[in-house]
Amino acid sequence: MRFHIEELEILFPYPRIYPEQYAYMCDLKRTLDVGGKAVLEMPSGTGKTVTLLSLIVAYQQHHPEKRKLIYCSRTMSEIEKALAELKALMKYRTEQLGHEEEFRGLGLTSRKNLCLHPSVKREKSGSVVDARCRSLTAGFVKEQRERGEDVEMCVYHDNLDLLEPHNLIPPGVWTLDGLMKYGEEQKQCPYFTARRMMPFCNVIIYSYHYLLDPKIAERVSKELSKDCIVVFDEAHNIDNVCIESLSIDITEDSLRKATRGANNLDRKITEMKSTDAQKLQDEYAKLVDGLRDAGEARDEEAFMSNPALPDDLLKEAVPGNIRRAEHFISFLKRFIEYLKTRMKVLHVISETPLSFLVHLKDLTFIERKPLRFCAERLTSLVRTLELTNIEDYQPLQEVATFATLVATYEKGFLLILEPYETESATVPNPILHFTCLDAAIAIKPVFDRFSSVIITSGTISPLDMYPRMLGFEAVVQESYAMTLARKSFLPMIVTRGSDQGVLSSSFTIRNDPSVVRNYGNLLTEFCKLTPDGIVVFFPSYLYMESIISMWQGMGILDTIWKYKLILVETPDSQETSLALETYRTACNNGRGAVLLCVARGKVSEGIDFDHHYGRTVLCIGVPFQYTESRILKARLEFLRETYRIRENDFLSFDAMRHAAQCLGRVLRGKDDYGIMVLADRRFQKKRTQLPKWIGQALPEAESNMSVDQAVAVAKKFLKDMSVPYEGLMQEGISTWSLSDLKRHQAKKEVEEIEQLQRDAEMEGLEEANGNGNGVVNGNGNGVGNGNGNGVGNGNGKVVDEFDMDEDDEEAMMALDG
Amino acid sequence: MQRNGAVPAPFEDAEEECPICHSKRYLRKDMKFMINPECYHKMCESCVDRIFSHGPAACPVAGCNKTLRRARFRKPTFRDLQMEREVDIRRRVAEVFNREEVDFDTLKDYNDYLNDVEDVTFNLIQNIDVEEAEAKLDAYAAANKQLIQSNMKRAKEGVDTFRARQEAAKESAQQRRKAALQEEEETRREEEEERRNLLKALDAGGDAEVLTRQSQEAMRYRAQIRKEALANEISANENANGSAQFTIRGLKKHVEKEEEEEEKPYDPFDGLSDKREYFVLQEDYGWENYDRLNKPEYSAGGYNIHEYYNRALCEAFSGLGVFIGDSSDEAPPAVASAGAALAAASPMSDDVF
Numbered sequence A: 001m002r003f004h005i006e007e008l009e010i011l012f013p014y015p016r017i018y019p020e021q022y023a024y025m026c027d028l029k030r031t032l033d034v035g036g037k038a039v040l041e042m043p044s045g046t047g048k049t050v051t052l053l054s055l056i057v058a059y060q061q062h063h064p065e066k067r068k069l070i071y072c073s074r075t076m077s078e079i080e081k082a083l084a085e086l087k088a089l090m091k092y093r094t095e096q097l098g099h100e101e102e103f104r105g106l107g108l109t110s111r112k113n114l115c116l117h118p119s120v121k122r123e124k125s126g127s128v129v130d131a132r133c134r135s136l137t138a139g140f141v142k143e144q145r146e147r148g149e150d151v152e153m154c155v156y157h158d159n160l161d162l163l164e165p166h167n168l169i170p171p172g173v174w175t176l177d178g179l180m181k182y183g184e185e186q187k188q189c190p191y192f193t194a195r196r197m198m199p200f201c202n203v204i205i206y207s208y209h210y211l212l213d214p215k216i217a218e219r220v221s222k223e224l225s226k227d228c229i230v231v232f233d234e235a236h237n238i239d240n241v242c243i244e245s246l247s248i249d250i251t252e253d254s255l256r257k258a259t260r261g262a263n264n265l266d267r268k269i270t271e272m273k274s275t276d277a278q279k280l281q282d283e284y285a286k287l288v289d290g291l292r293d294a295g296e297a298r299d300e301e302a303f304m305s306n307p308a309l310p311d312d313l314l315k316e317a318v319p320g321n322i323r324r325a326e327h328f329i330s331f332l333k334r335f336i337e338y339l340k341t342r343m344k345v346l347h348v349i350s351e352t353p354l355s356f357l358v359h360l361k362d363l364t365f366i367e368r369k370p371l372r373f374c375a376e377r378l379t380s381l382v383r384t385l386e387l388t389n390i391e392d393y394q395p396l397q398e399v400a401t402f403a404t405l406v407a408t409y410e411k412g413f414l415l416i417l418e419p420y421e422t423e424s425a426t427v428p429n430p431i432l433h434f435t436c437l438d439a440a441i442a443i444k445p446v447f448d449r450f451s452s453v454i455i456t457s458g459t460i461s462p463l464d465m466y467p468r469m470l471g472f473e474a475v476v477q478e479s480y481a482m483t484l485a486r487k488s489f490l491p492m493i494v495t496r497g498s499d500q501g502v503l504s505s506s507f508t509i510r511n512d513p514s515v516v517r518n519y520g521n522l523l524t525e526f527c528k529l530t531p532d533g534i535v536v537f538f539p540s541y542l543y544m545e546s547i548i549s550m551w552q553g554m555g556i557l558d559t560i561w562k563y564k565l566i567l568v569e570t571p572d573s574q575e576t577s578l579a580l581e582t583y584r585t586a587c588n589n590g591r592g593a594v595l596l597c598v599a600r601g602k603v604s605e606g607i608d609f610d611h612h613y614g615r616t617v618l619c620i621g622v623p624f625q626y627t628e629s630r631i632l633k634a635r636l637e638f639l640r641e642t643y644r645i646r647e648n649d650f651l652s653f654d655a656m657r658h659a660a661q662c663l664g665r666v667l668r669g670k671d672d673y674g675i676m677v678l679a680d681r682r683f684q685k686k687r688t689q690l691p692k693w694i695g696q697a698l699p700e701a702e703s704n705m706s707v708d709q710a711v712a713v714a715k716k717f718l719k720d721m722s723v724p725y726e727g728l729m730q731e732g733i734s735t736w737s738l739s740d741l742k743r744h745q746a747k748k749e750v751e752e753i754e755q756l757q758r759d760a761e762m763e764g765l766e767e768a769n770g771n772g773n774g775v776v777n778g779n780g781n782g783v784g785n786g787n788g789n790g791v792g793n794g795n796g797k798v799v800d801e802f803d804m805d806e807d808d809e810e811a812m813m814a815l816d817g
Numbered sequence B: 001m002q003r004n005g006a007v008p009a010p011f012e013d014a015e016e017e018c019p020i021c022h023s024k025r026y027l028r029k030d031m032k033f034m035i036n037p038e039c040y041h042k043m044c045e046s047c048v049d050r051i052f053s054h055g056p057a058a059c060p061v062a063g064c065n066k067t068l069r070r071a072r073f074r075k076p077t078f079r080d081l082q083m084e085r086e087v088d089i090r091r092r093v094a095e096v097f098n099r100e101e102v103d104f105d106t107l108k109d110y111n112d113y114l115n116d117v118e119d120v121t122f123n124l125i126q127n128i129d130v131e132e133a134e135a136k137l138d139a140y141a142a143a144n145k146q147l148i149q150s151n152m153k154r155a156k157e158g159v160d161t162f163r164a165r166q167e168a169a170k171e172s173a174q175q176r177r178k179a180a181l182q183e184e185e186e187t188r189r190e191e192e193e194e195r196r197n198l199l200k201a202l203d204a205g206g207d208a209e210v211l212t213r214q215s216q217e218a219m220r221y222r223a224q225i226r227k228e229a230l231a232n233e234i235s236a237n238e239n240a241n242g243s244a245q246f247t248i249r250g251l252k253k254h255v256e257k258e259e260e261e262e263e264k265p266y267d268p269f270d271g272l273s274d275k276r277e278y279f280v281l282q283e284d285y286g287w288e289n290y291d292r293l294n295k296p297e298y299s300a301g302g303y304n305i306h307e308y309y310n311r312a313l314c315e316a317f318s319g320l321g322v323f324i325g326d327s328s329d330e331a332p333p334a335v336a337s338a339g340a341a342l343a344a345a346s347p348m349s350d351d352v353f
């Protein structure tokens, strides 16, 4: 379908469009036109990705400057999905336009997923693959070979150098699979092909980390130009990603390994001094002038990168006392020894970076400034020493990164030292958490650098929370309702059991047998009435375990067993994927199953339960975070102090975004249907914090129900759903054909004109009134959001079945670091 | 040296044993080890008591012939005694070489200085050319006695300010926390009250909808006011703290680029030039007052607006290049700029403005 939004022609690869997709495009275009940041919430299962891509690609092709799109998503499967959508879109464009556009779209993921080297690719761990690859591709290895030494290199990497550097791969959209195949045919490395082609791509699709983790971003995303359009999809957790990318945990074990690394380096330096002292001397000479100059030659394979160092610092000369290699090693050793000493305390300590630095200086005479250069200095040394077995130095690198971070940031970080793993442990196992409290730090470079940043997800309510936490101002903030021809999902809040006793997972009563029994009762009832799959979410593993064992004792599980197969998520991902497999089989055959899982676990984030895989989702208890965690407490305090976000507001926001994620799992498209039950008294008050599209479908009357009421409503709902339903009934209401769209646009235009006329009249009126104070109430909200709730019958196959492939792998990308 | 109360009580390692009496921690739970900075040989507390309580004695470790005194025994900070020794040496060096970045005219000078200091330290630690290093240390100490003293004082002041500031920050954080709690409490109370009032009014037979709306609005309004008041109070607090923290440091002597001592034409003013160091005179400063007056009908003969600009700027910058330290005799040679001596900020803030 082809249509215009203002001057822009959009080619949309489906014959019909949802009203909310159209609205989303309009807002997106507005954001791109004015530049700036946007937060957009689009109901899950309404084809967000394809909408986004069609608009942005149209925008790119329309404007001569062809701004690049950087599309960030979270998981491998999401990236694959987006690439496939893009490919289909471009195919459609070619058909429609009659010629192929000059266009390149590439996805990037870790080496582990893309490597072709026969022995390297077989390594299990991502970091080993990275390290081995580096030792086969590093710049000095090549030099060594040119000198005639016999060193092993990767042919796939070498072959790239034979190609034109800006044309390593023909234009077009390459899915990860396609890229691998092409690489195999041409004997060229897919990973480096993608990385090197990045500056020449129109669309790049990769994981968040490539942009947010300063340790990686510096290397991978440095060359992207300012006018890129950056999109963070599935961004409801973006603040946590930001924080994690700057937080470091140090254990005694890692310190031991770091010491070993430092000793190795020491030995290498001595060796080199006797064989090739000139190299060290050269390095020294370079460092006198400044790091960046020394690092200029740094190739894409640098050992590691510095964490978010301000640029001017990099240009500065390295402090005199760590210029010499042996001085620097002694410096590192001293720092590690200090950390070891700190690890030996028996009580919890939390302190700010500043006070840590003062104490450090008192004890070891380490100043802040050289500390700050640690990471960069180490990189330079490793390069000079031409080390190949880089993976051995990982722990040392971590310590150096920590050093740099702690010396760079005064605010927004906290050091927490916990001598014991758990409250009850007697054997100390100290961990030094260097935790970032401020999500804005990691994302700031992104905001500073790129003019258009779009943050979007299916559940990102309340919208204003994100700008506050991430420290930006949004030019457009929008949440779209879901237009439905019939009500296809039923959100309910159940607050009481059938005996009118409260339902709540609050700490004081969560283990009350009556509460547990009521929850059990709720589950049993829904197992009886739901066809196929049920997914149940608990706030935590601990709580889930205790409830399950209590249910066992009460015989509740036995009852459920009669209706459904019971499967449980565990922290072990292998076990969980097995459970999921079984769950799906059970849903496909016969009476279905119930999957018990955790609201912050893997299932809740990455796995879709479309159609019969999930007809009911049951949220048992509000999924609050574990508030006794010291890190969380520190973060809460920080949020209150810095962004004036109250503890309870944040906790409740956080709980609700996870709850919303859970609910969104079962509804993956407009022809899907499902029941969403929030079972806790406390949800009643938090109703307003649900995303708009869920909130709208949740009338007041259904937000305070008892179990038997809920059962009755659910039964009725399912009965309605089972009435055959004609796809045609959706026409013009929840899906628009081209003519519907045109009608809508025309109507809007008329409205706009009328509005203008009214304004003009008003002005005239005011003028006529002289300087009288005429009350103006021109309500300029001319966006008609065709919204209707018709009920019909017939079961037409709805045409647009995109964005709902099933994927159960939540292979979080293994990253290079 | 111990501060923050954070210096650790070392973990007990059951296998650790005293190299002198061979008793194990496993058997004597409260066993403590001590070292003497003469030789850094470790032994248990009771051995120390036993051997050295009657005055100086030789170290009991075989091959070590140092004479040790009871008084100098102490508990080590680091597990690694090599490190213990290193840090002791560093302390000694740091007490002598205590110049900071602000004391140098260029960053390069400072870095070279650091490099040299580290060379000396490193040699001392690694026992390379110890005599030479010691000699350097002594020579420097003798040559810069006064400077060392004043730097020490400055460092101490720096630490004090830092601590005071930490305290202040902690206090204000507590205050804010309290205020926030209070606000929450107040909100709750008011809501409660409002509800009661509402019920009363309803009892009296008012229109439920209107009353509810009214009361909600009132509540929102009050919350708003409270929030603003709180924000004001906090920012006032912060400002008060901020002004106390303001210090000047880092004014540097303006260094001329090295001039070649070549034969030059005779300069009657001996290098004094009328070139401006700190500003470049611009054609126009766009100040409308003067634009208005700068017309031929208003100016006297020979009046030139640029002369005025020049004078004004000159006045504004005069004195910036004069360093009191240079003209006073007491000042140590070549090093201290008045700015640096004045500087009392914490050693932590190394950004120079």
Ligand code: SF4
Binding pocket: A111, A114, A115, A116, A117, A120, A121, A132, A133, A134, A136, A137, A154, A155, A156, A157, A189, A190, A191, A192
């Ligand atoms: S260059 Fe490519 S193919 Fe070769 S080892 Fe590295 S990732 Fe694998």
Ligand SMILES: [Zn+2]
Binding pocket: B018, B019, B020, B021, B022, B023, B043, B044, B045, B046, B047
């Ligand atoms: Zn002993």
Ligand SMILES: [Zn+2]
Binding pocket: B039, B040, B041, B059, B060, B061, B064, B065, B066
């Ligand atoms: Zn001895």
